[in-house]
Each structure stands twice: as structure tokens, then as C-alpha cells.
Amino acid sequence: MFIHNIIKSSESILESIHDGIAIADSEENVIYVNEANYRITGIQASEFLGKKVSEVVPDSHIPQVLTTGSKLIGIKTRVNDKDVISNIVPFVYKGKIEGAISIFRDISEIRELNQKLKDAKSTIKHLYEELDFLTDADSNIVVGNNIAMVQTLKTSQKASRVSSTVLLQGESGTGKEVIARFIHKHGTRSAKPFITVNCAAIPESLLESELFGYEEGAFTGAKKGGRPGMFELADTGTIFLDEIGDMNFHLQAKLLRVLQSREIMRVGGTRQKQIDVRVIAATNKNLIQMVQDNTFREDLYYRLAVIKILIPSLRQRKEDVHLYIQNAVNKIGKRLGKNVSVTPRAIKILTEYSYPGNIRELENIMEVCIVSDEDGIIDINDLPDSVIPIKKEVKHNINLSFNEFPSLSEVEALILRKAIEAYHSKSDGNDYCSYGNHA
Structure with missing residues (x-):
């Protein structure tokens, strides 16, 4: 009588709840199910009412709650080929267990909600990235209305998400290093070193040792104990090779081997060293024309130009x-x-x-x-x-x-x-x- 009064006084509320509800009396007989119960289980109310819980749902935990008087939260149950998550609570009146109520939800619905939540989080993250991209705090980045420059920055943003080699092309003074730093800053290596090398500013005779380092005694004046090169200093980070078009053929071949094997050898050394460096190269020269003129290696060009970004002039x-x-x-x-x-x-x-x-x-x-x-x-x-x-x-x-x-x-x-x-x-x-x- 106690449970029936509760059902009668709150039936309109029970029917409006999205989760499935089943109520059994102290004898384990089902005395109430709401409309959501059919939506979730596919079993008509008439097949539940008046029957023992275990007859309709053999895996039900309601009998356990009626026996122990302890509630069960987050219990997985199989109902008519459906997996549901249930919270089962006993009805206690004057110290006596009068029945139990099970409130349950289809696990597939929970999974769908979780997926929607993940999708929403992904969308929010993407929007934040776009907002960060358009309102970047770096004072050297200016986002205007020029279509070519907007596309350049969008491509740079995409490049920051991967570790592929990047080739920046543009006239002198267009901001190639600024874009390179932007890519590094917004990538997974942002907390790692960013090493800049101007290939045109270092004499050819010194550039190799600057890039790859040298061992003790490699040449006259070599520092005792040797010295690491820029590639070693940039390990796990990014190396920016500015004015790559000024690099001589000999070093082009060595750089190509580094890009292929991800290994370097110091000048005067005898062993290879494994490195993990992202390479961003830049030039104000027409490398395609240089390839045709046999002044720049074609194989190196294609290794560098995995992602090619053209920076428009002012x-x-x-x-x-x-x-x-x-x-x-x-x-x-x-x-x-x-x-x-x-x-x-x-x-x-x-x-x-x-x-x-x-x-x-x-x-x-x-x-x-x-x-x-x-x-x-x-x-x-x-x-x-x-x-x-x-x-x-x-x-x-x-x-x-x-x-x-x-x-x-x-x-x-x-x-x-x-x-x-x-x-x-x-x-x-x-x-x-x-x-x-x-x-």
C-alpha cells in the first residue's frame, strides 16, 4: 500500500523522466514501469506488470537489493539484448523493506552522449585554436585583409600541427623567420629549442662544422673535446635554415642524408648520432630555377618542400x-x-x-x-x-x-x-x- 501511494502521487513525474524506471514490491513483483522503459528495453509494460522481476529480466539486481536492503549504484544489467546502467534503491517504511525502484539508462545512449561531448570539446578546441590564430599575442604577426597573407597564416597554422619539413619562400624582409617561429610556437615542440642558422651569413668553410659540430682535432683550432653543431642543439626541437639557397652542393648532399636518415656525423667523427629535429627552411631565391640550372639539388628541394608556404611581399x-x-x-x-x-x-x-x-x-x-x-x-x-x-x-x-x-x-x-x-x-x-x- 505504501509503494502504491507513492506511485499514485508521483506518476506524472515518473512518466516525464527520460530514464527507464521499474518498481517492484517486496515479493519481487513488478508493479510499475514508465514509458521510457519500453523505449529503452523494447519490452511492453504488459509483459512486465504482475510478473516476477527475474522472469522478465534474469540479470536484474532488484532481488539482491530487496534481500540486503542496500542500494546499488552504477550496476550493469542485460535487458532484452540491451546493456543498461542501473541505480537501484530500496523503499523502507517503518524499518521494513516494502520494495525497490530501479532507474536505468541505455549504455548506447551514454556512449552517444559521450561521443557528442567529445565532438563538442573538439569543436571548442578548434574554435579556440582559430581564435588564437587570429588574435595571436605575438606582436610580429599581423593578420590583415590580404587574401594571400591570410592563406599563408592558415597554412602555417596547419603546418604547426605536424612535424613535416617546411619551405618558406618570399622576398627578403617579408618575415620568413617570424612565420617559422609562429609554426614552432604553435606546435608540439614549442617548449623545445628553436635554433636559427643563416646559411648565407656563415662562410662555406665553417658552415658544415656549425651545422653538424666537430670532434677534437678535426681541424686546426678545433676546440678541445669537440663541439656540438646546431642540429644537436636543436634535438627534439626545430632548426630554421634561413637562406637555404646559398648552401653549397657538398652541404646540400649532407643535409639530404640527415633528412633521410635522421642521423648526423660531426666533422672528423666516426659514428652517427640519431636526432629528432624538425627542419624549416627559407629562401628568397627561386629554387625551381636553381634546380633547372643545376645549382640546387632536386632531391633536396622535394625533401624540403613537403609543406611549401609562399609569403607575399608588402x-x-x-x-x-x-x-x-x-x-x-x-x-x-x-x-x-x-x-x-x-x-x-x-x-x-x-x-x-x-x-x-x-x-x-x-x-x-x-x-x-x-x-x-x-x-x-x-x-x-x-x-x-x-x-x-x-x-x-x-x-x-x-x-x-x-x-x-x-x-x-x-x-x-x-x-x-x-x-x-x-x-x-x-x-x-x-x-x-x-x-x-x-x-
Whole structure:
């Protein structure tokens, strides 16, 4: 009677529960099942009600709970070819066990929910990676609207997830090392060494020993005990081989063997050493043309160009030059301890410039402007003459036209008018740009 009253008073609640519910009395007879019970087990309520629990579900643990009076949590049970997880609790009234209730869920549903949770976590992780990619804290990375550069950074992000060899191609000053560091920073080796080697800056006679190290006595002046090379120092991390197109044929062959075998041998050494190094190479040369000219090994090229990333020149990113200016002003101004802003007309002149030295040249120009600036505002007349050659022409194209020889005061007045026309005053606040730390 006690259990029936509970069922009657709470039946609407029991029917709304998503999990399956079965209630048995103290004699192990099933007296209630909800609608979810049929959805999960496939057994009609009529086949349950009035029957012993063990008749319908031989593996049921309800009889055990009725005998011991102890609840069972997370018990796996087989019901009509379905695996379910059950929580079984006894009904105790005035010290006597009156029955038991089993609340259960299909394990396949739990697995499906777990899979959905994993998928959701994976999606969230991907979105965080995308967000991190687009709002990277590295001050050297600028994400603008240029389609080619956006694609470059997306490819770089994908490259960071694997350990394949990468070849970065682009003009001098486009930021190849910045991209290489970006790939390393966002990869699984980010906590490991990142070693940079400029193949063009080291004499050919020394490059081999710099890359692979040397043993004691390998050559005159060799350090006692020998010395590890850059590849050994980069073990488990990344080595960045800049200006790879300047490497001679002999070293190209040795580098190829390293990429194939993942082993190095020091200069003057007799044994191979196993290494685990990711190689990122960069060049401003056309390696395909060099292969055709037999100045670069074809087999090495294909070993290096597993992932090939082309970095566009700054001339090809005109729509984003203002972003690079802002980035340079903020970064350099912070380093030099100066707060500066750039006027819109100075931005316009800087945007029209061709930048043969790319981003490196732009940053150099902005540093010169910031160092020489005295009022915290970079305007046209603060820019180098090389950026605005017309500036020199204006000085020499003053048209003096008088009916008679002018007086000194008239010449001075004309020159002042021409100067004002050519170089507007900085006092016009509307011409100021919000770039820099004044923003």
C-alpha cells in the first residue's frame, strides 16, 4: 500500500523522466514501469506488470537489493539484448523493506552522449585554436585583409600541427623567420629549442662544422673535446635554415642524408648520432630555377618542400600597410619609451611607397621617424626623403613671377606661402591619426 501511494502521487513525474524506471514490491513483483522503459528495453509494460522481476529480466539486481536492503549504484544489467546502467534503491517504511525502484539508462545512449561531448570539446578546441590564430599575442604577426597573407597564416597554422619539413619562400624582409617561429610556437615542440642558422651569413668553410659540430682535432683550432653543431642543439626541437639557397652542393648532399636518415656525423667523427629535429627552411631565391640550372639539388628541394608556404611581399599587401605601420609604431615606441601617432596623410604616403625591403624596411623607416620625432606626431615632413621624393622637387619648383625685380620681403613672403601650401601645419588636429599609443 505504501509503494502504491507513492506511485499514485508521483506518476506524472515518473512518466516525464527520460530514464527507464521499474518498481517492484517486496515479493519481487513488478508493479510499475514508465514509458521510457519500453523505449529503452523494447519490452511492453504488459509483459512486465504482475510478473516476477527475474522472469522478465534474469540479470536484474532488484532481488539482491530487496534481500540486503542496500542500494546499488552504477550496476550493469542485460535487458532484452540491451546493456543498461542501473541505480537501484530500496523503499523502507517503518524499518521494513516494502520494495525497490530501479532507474536505468541505455549504455548506447551514454556512449552517444559521450561521443557528442567529445565532438563538442573538439569543436571548442578548434574554435579556440582559430581564435588564437587570429588574435595571436605575438606582436610580429599581423593578420590583415590580404587574401594571400591570410592563406599563408592558415597554412602555417596547419603546418604547426605536424612535424613535416617546411619551405618558406618570399622576398627578403617579408618575415620568413617570424612565420617559422609562429609554426614552432604553435606546435608540439614549442617548449623545445628553436635554433636559427643563416646559411648565407656563415662562410662555406665553417658552415658544415656549425651545422653538424666537430670532434677534437678535426681541424686546426678545433676546440678541445669537440663541439656540438646546431642540429644537436636543436634535438627534439626545430632548426630554421634561413637562406637555404646559398648552401653549397657538398652541404646540400649532407643535409639530404640527415633528412633521410635522421642521423648526423660531426666533422672528423666516426659514428652517427640519431636526432629528432624538425627542419624549416627559407629562401628568397627561386629554387625551381636553381634546380633547372643545376645549382640546387632536386632531391633536396622535394625533401624540403613537403609543406611549401609562399609569403607575399608588402607591395602585394597594400590594403594592410596601415596595420603594419600601427604595429611597428606600437612595438618600436614601446621599446624606445616614446608615444607617437601618425597623421593620415603620412599614412597615405607610406602606403604608396613600394618597400623593396618589405616589412623590415617599413620598420626601419618607422624607427627612424620615431627616434628623430620631437612632438609625438609623425607627419609628412618627418618622413625620409627616399619615401617622398616629391618633397625635394617642391623646394625647387617655386614659381617666382613678378613684373619687376621683387624685393627681399616679397621673396620671403612668396617662399613662406609656398612652404605652407606644401607642408600643412601640424596644428590642424583633424589631420591626426589615432595610430600609436595616443589611440
